[in-house]
Amino acid sequence: MRIYLVRHGQTVVSRDKKEAWESYGLFGPPLSNAAIEKSHELSAHFGVLGIDVESEVAATSEYLRARQTAEYAGFTSVENPLLNEVKTTDSHQSRAMLKEGKVPEEAEAAARALLRDMPAERIWFTHGLIIAGLLYLTGQTKSQDLEPPFATIITIDV
Numbered sequence: 001m002r003i004y005l006v007r008h009g010q011t012v013v014s015r016d017k018k019e020a021w022e023s024y025g026l027f028g029p030p031l032s033n034a035a036i037e038k039s040h041e042l043s044a045h046f047g048v049l050g051i052d053v054e055s056e057v058a059a060t061s062e063y064l065r066a067r068q069t070a071e072y073a074g075f076t077s078v079e080n081p082l083l084n085e086v087k088t089t090d091s092h093q094s095r096a097m098l099k100e101g102k103v104p105e106e107a108e109a110a111a112r113a114l115l116r117d118m119p120a121e122r123i124w125f126t127h128g129l130i131i132a133g134l135l136y137l138t139g140q141t142k143s144q145d146l147e148p149p150f151a152t153i154i155t156i157d158v
Contacts (some may be wrong), residue, residue, distance in 0.1 A: 007034025008065040039072035039153040059119035069127040086129035098147040107133035
């Protein structure tokens with residue numbers, strides 16, 4: 001089965017600004033204006049792949065940035081907590097690991113759980129560590145850096 005993974009768009013608050021980030025609550029801040037624009041562009045990219053966003057339902061994490069990315073791309077969506085962001089003890093260390101082609105244990109475990117209980121939808125709007133874990137477990141890594149850019153479509157076969 002072919003799955004289309006999309007990393008959410010960038011938010012209005014930098015991830016490094018912990019207090020500002022936390023002020024938005026559990027599911028985080030909204031997308032930036034640039035990310036909204038980029039999310040709109042995803043619709044055309046899906047069209048090139050033969051996917052009509054108006055007739056597809058996408059699965060999203062519960063986080064606002066993933067839901068908004070799907071919405072602005074034109075999808076109707078359903079939330080799936082298995083697509084939620086992976087919490088690690090040190091986000092800076094996790095990013096460094098991804099750049100070296102390694103995946104944090106937490107990301108690998110979350111990806112395993114997702115593969116055991118996959119959403120019925122073939123389009124998943126999720127987070128970087130989930131995508132890295134899925135790429136790693138399915139052996140579909142294309143480069144040493146496993147962290148995908150924001151609002152990018154990645155296809156995997158599972």
